[in-house]
Amino acid sequence: MCGIAGIFAARPEQEVDSQVLVNMAAIMHHRGPDNYGYCNPAGVGMGMSHARLSIIDLNENRGRQPFFLHGGQIIFAHNGEFYDYQRLRGELTAEGEHFESKSDSEIVPHLYLRLGMEKTLTHLRGEFAFALFDEQQDCLYLVRDRFGIKPLYWTEVNGQIVFGSEVKTVLAHPEVKPQIDSQGLFHQLIQVMVPGTTAFKGVNQVEPGHMLKIQRRDGQFEIETCKYWDMDFPIPENRPRLDDESYIQGVRRHLLDAVQLRLNADVPVGCYLSGGIDSCSILGLASAVSQSPIRAFTISFDNDEYDEASIATEMAHATGAEQDILKLNADLLYDNFARTIWHTERTIYNTLAVAKLMMSQHVRHVDYKVVLTGEGSDELFAGYPAFRKDMFLHGMEGLDKQQAEEWQRTLMESNKLFQGAMLPKDEYVSDSINAKVGFTPSCLQPWLGCSDLARQLLHPAIRDELSGYEPGEAIAERLDDNYLQGRHPLDKAQYVWIKTMLEGQILTWGGDRVDMANSMEARPAFLDHHLAEYAATIPPELRIRGSKEKYVLREAMKGLLPTVLYERQKFAFMAPPAHTDDKKWQKLKGLFARYASPAQLQEAGLIDADFVAELMSRQESSATDAADKVQIDAVLNHVLGVMLLHHHFIQQDVSQLAYDRAQQLGWVV
Structure with missing residues (x-):
């Protein structure tokens, strides 16, 4: 497991700054404290860097990335683990391939040169995110594992593709100017994100089971998104x-x-x-x-x-x-x-x-x-209580009504601590999700059900900007109908x-x-x-x-x-909410005083300070029922999180922080 970063310029003659590449690795030193490396050959307009956490092949020199292989044709950097790589390595060695390390990572460029990217991906087993540049094809691939266990972010700025394992890695590039995205802000407040998006304007994620193929032609990028795997429940x-x-x-x-x-x-x-x-x-x-x-x-x-x-x-x-x-x-x-x-x-x-x-x-x-x-x-295996609720409601034809009601009562009673979080307090229906899925899965209802609270929390200017925005519609647009049509209701709920x-x-x-x-x-x-x-x-x-x-x-x-x-029935694993203990509540209020005071909320222009005060008052009222308190606790945590995002990434100069970190580590080139 490591961290990767890179810059792909629109023209080969554009120089990729070595120190910026190193800074991008330094800002995520926590991902790879054992070693680092970078590669940006002249006349290529491409550079990658890597912060290494040594798990396989502990040799400090052999396992260093990025790999620069086959006469410089391939530059490759990888975050994650490939399992069963010894077998693949043995087969490739028998076919005449020479490996420079014992690292699992090195199998990818060898497979790619023999099979191409599409077939290579069918052989990879594990959790991974990687970047591979093919100089001969003048093409960059950004690839993420099937479930999104490993992260990979990217943006396009001033004729450059900038990518990395964390958002801060992308923001470490001095030309990437961070800004909270209005729709992203709304989704931060309701917990559930639109696949492929982040809280930051213009910063995207490679979606799970996808690869980006970025072709460079005449100073322009042609970006193609390809799905190579999805969770395919049979009809x-x-x-x-x-x-x-x-x-x-x-x-x-x-x-x-x-x-x-x-x-x-x-x-x-x-x-x-x-x-x-x-x-x-x-x-x-x-x-x-x-x-x-x-x-x-x-x-x-x-x-x-x-x-x-x-x-x-x-x-x-x-x-x-x-x-x-x-x-x-x-x-x-x-x-x-x-x-x-x-x-x-x-x-x-x-x-x-x-x-x-x-x-x-x-x-x-x-x-x-x-x-x-x-x-x-x-x-x-359908372990969440929301899946059981959807199975009772939509997936059991001919189920005895009395038995179904008894199971529902048992479900709600055994999960009463989590109503408002893992289970919806009240039914919420998204017309867009209903049209795509056939019903609104219970797993999304607690969060989409916070939409009214979230709108009231938005700063009035952002609230006006998003007046016609429907989060369920944005999520539904990203769900692939090919993996929903004709499926059992439980399959649909799990897929969503x-x-x-x-x-x-x-x-x-x-x-x-x-x-x-x-x-x-x-x-x-x-x-x-x-x-x-x-x-x-x-x-x-x-x-x-x-x-x-x-x-x-x-x-x-x-x-x-x-x-x-x-x-034992499934018991959701979560920490005790702040409202369950006065000491926790006072701690949370202390964090609000430090990072989300009325003056700070007003200055940031993201959150309505008056409505935050109203929610605080509701949370302290004995008249507010338990499920509402669970929901308000979650929303207040999100508000605090938004202000911390603003503090960490907007008020601070992340590119300067990255350079300072590189200097502290002695990574100056």
Whole structure:
């Protein structure tokens, strides 16, 4: 895992500044503190830089990127991991290819020269984002992995394509002038992003499963966006019909393969462990195939209603893992809120993002660089309570009405802490999403349902600018109808979540950004695309059986899981909201006083200060019900996040910060 950056000029004779490339690597030194490199050959108009976190091939010189191969024809830089690369490397070596390192990264340029980019991508397994420049074709490829586990941002400015692993990497280029995007601001306040967008005007993301092909012709860029993979649930009549045990064994086989591949590293590998079936399954399988005890890292909160440490401890004992529990309180969470936003580069609705940043810091302090995680299980096997709600409402033909109502009551009662966040408090319907999907998935309703609050929070000038803007319509336009038509309602709900909240939330502020903030690589085994493609074939009634979510996964892992966990319903993992504890609430108010005072809100021109004061008053009122308080807590966190984005990236000169960081590191060229 590393950080990549680059500049592609519209004409080959344009010089790419070496120090700017190095500054772009320096501003994301946290992603790769072990080494750095840059490459910008004369007369090419192309340069890349790289900050390295050494996981595979620890040799300081051999693993350095960017790779400049085949007589200078190919420049290549990569962030992430490719699994099963030894087999590919062996096959290529047998065919006469020569490798300069033992790095997994180097397989890509060799495959590309033999197969072309389209066929190369079919061979890549793992989490990755990379840039490849082909001088002979005068073409730059920007590629992101299938689920968006690894980030990749880009913009076009003054005849240059500027790209990097983080937004701050792009902003480190002195000609990129940061500005909060009005539509992006609206989406920051409601949590759910439009795929491919950011909070910053003109700064885009390469979407998951996509590549950008940027051809240079006569001083102009021809930019083509190509999808090479998507989560393809089969049309029901085309789904294979196997017996239950076949699917159970298939899940067990594919997940074990994914875990074994991700244990491969030249450094120790640990596991994140909560009280959920996902991380417990990963730990159980990793422990089963490891020759030594696995180190298991657990977050514990200072609120029993949200804490899962006791169940995690039972799993650690069952597997013989060495458990390491990090106890977090309000001081730690809110004292590190501002630092977290610097790394997430987007707002957060809950301090779980801060908790995960604190955990990755702890993991590095005890000399671990790599952990396996459970992200992706809920997406593949329908674990979220919103999926169960959609299954009850739309996916069970002939379901007994009384039974359905009982399941609904049980669902809402067992998830009452999360109404207003993981489950909608009130039904919200987007006509545009209804037209595309057939219904508005419950997973989006809590966030789209904040639209009225968000509009009132916008500064009046921005509110007027967005008077006709409908966020559901913008999201619907990015959903590919080819993967929705004819699908089962549960498939549709899972697909929409994968294209929006998985990439925009869980893998961003809940994954890469807070992990790599402390130079730590997280490997989500459930998001192995071989496992995902198999999971898509599993009938909906095996993902949710009756009122039990993730049924097929539970049965596949039954022998590994403690009884209490096997029988337990899904419990959303999030930190206690500020309104649940006066100390937390006072901490949050202190952050508002520092970064989002009425004067600061007025000066920034992004947020309506009067309505923020009204929301604060509502939150302190005993007349406000619990679900409303959950929703307001999320919105206030977003407001604070917006002002921190303004503080970090608008008020400060990021290009100067990047240069200062390069000087501190001694990276002056």
